[in-house]
Amino acid sequence: MIYTIGYGQNTFEEFVARLRSYGVTHLGDVRSIPYSNYQAEFRGETLGELCKSHGLKYVYLGDRLGAFPPTEASANLSREEHRALPLFREAIDRIIASSERMTLCLMCGCSRPEVCHRSTLLAEELDDRGVPVTHILADGTSVDHREIQSQLRPEQFSLEL
Numbered sequence: 001m002i003y004t005i006g007y008g009q010n011t012f013e014e015f016v017a018r019l020r021s022y023g024v025t026h027l028g029d030v031r032s033i034p035y036s037n038y039q040a041e042f043r044g045e046t047l048g049e050l051c052k053s054h055g056l057k058y059v060y061l062g063d064r065l066g067a068f069p070p071t072e073a074s075a076n077l078s079r080e081e082h083r084a085l086p087l088f089r090e091a092i093d094r095i096i097a098s099s100e101r102m103t104l105c106l107m108c109g110c111s112r113p114e115v116c117h118r119s120t121l122l123a124e125e126l127d128d129r130g131v132p133v134t135h136i137l138a139d140g141t142s143v144d145h146r147e148i149q150s151q152l153r154p155e156q157f158s159l160e161l
Contacts, residue, residue: 002099002126004118005136008111012041016054018140024105026057028095030122031108032066042109057102064091065106067117083125092125099131111138119148 003022007015019027034044041050044060051058064087069077082088098104110116113123113135123133123145133145 001103001132001134002095003103003105003134003136003142004113004116004123005105005107006111006113006116006118006138007036007039007042007107007109008138010111010138012039012047012050016050016056018136019056019105021140022105022134022136022142023103024056026059026098026102026104027051028059028061028065028104028106029108030065030106030118031062032068034060034062036109061091061095061106062108064088065095065122067108067121079121079124082121088125092122092129096126096129096131105136113137113143113145114148114151119145123148 003024005015005018010018029044029047034047036042040046048058048060069082069085069088077085095104095106106118106122108116108118110118113119119135123135126133127145127149134142135145135148136142
């Protein structure tokens, strides 16, 4: 099981409380640029120190798993091409292996997983590899990725009469 979360408008204390309620021990920051204009506590270096002081391990993964590919040459890739990048695939392999020995949560700023790359890129890849993904929502509840997936790709009805 791998979790995802977006900090949205939450304070760091609210955010860490949500992580704790799911037993998260490791936080993987998947923002391409680990920076927040509005909440200083969610800026990469600050976030790493705050996590450490709350007993969480913080790892920056946005250079490999961010919404924007790491090189200018790959800026216009489709999602499928993005998912085929060696750096992306290696990072996914790493988090799958890590999730077997820790409770891992992938994080970015967007609080709505259905419009975030955590769902449309990362969870899709993990799900395709048979790894269950649960999205932790802003109110502390959670939703299985397959539920989000069904909202994103509703079943097509038959055109037969």
